Amino acid sequence: MENVLILNGTKFMGSRVLFNEVTMREIKNVYLGLPFDFVEKVYWIDDEFRTNALSHEEGGFDIVVEYHTGEIFGYNRVKIPAKYVEAIFYAKFLKLKQLPTPAKHDFLKSKVSKIFARKHGDEKKYGVQRFKEVWNSGNPTQNITEALKN
Numbered sequence: 001m002e003n004v005l006i007l008n009g010t011k012f013m014g015s016r017v018l019f020n021e022v023t024m025r026e027i028k029n030v031y032l033g034l035p036f037d038f039v040e041k042v043y044w045i046d047d048e049f050r051t052n053a054l055s056h057e058e059g060g061f062d063i064v065v066e067y068h069t070g071e072i073f074g075y076n077r078v079k080i081p082a083k084y085v086e087a088i089f090y091a092k093f094l095k096l097k098q099l100p101t102p103a104k105h106d107f108l109k110s111k112v113s114k115i116f117a118r119k120h121g122d123e124k125k126y127g128v129q130r131f132k133e134v135w136n137s138g139n140p141t142q143n144i145t146e147a148l149k150n
Helices: 021-030 036-040 081-092 094-098 101-111 123-128 144-149
Strands: 004-007 010-013 042-044 060-067 072-078 112-120 132-136
Touching: 060 081, 072 081, 081 094, 081 112, 081 144, 094 101, 101 112, 112 144, 132 144
Parallel strands: 042 072
Antiparallel strands: 004 010, 060 072, 060 112, 112 132
C-alpha cells in the first residue's frame, strides 16, 4: 500500500518524493503533535472512499488510528469522532458486531494501538492545532468512544 499525502491540492506519494523546504514546513504542520515516524506511515483516506456528505465539508476533526499491525490511517474532516471511529472499526472488524459489549473493549485493545485527534475549523491552518493522543491500548480501563467524546 502506497502512502499518499494530498496537501493544498498537491499529491505526495511515499518516501520517493523529494520535498523542498517550504513543502517540508507544510508537512510538519500537517503532522504537528504526531510521532515523527508517522510522516511516512500515515495513509490518509481519499475523499472517494468517504460516504458521509459531511466528510466532504471543511472543519471538524482529524483522526489518526495506529493499529498493532503497524498500519496507520488518517481521516480528516470528521464531524462526530466517536461515531466515525466506531463505524470504521465495525467495517474493519466484522467480528466486532457479534461480540458482547464488555468483550468489544478487549478486542479493540488487541487490534488498535493508539488514536490521535485534533480539532480545527480551516484545513489551511493545520499549524494552529496539534494532534493529541486521546486513546492508548496501554490504558486498561479507557473506552475508545468515550475518549473520543472528550
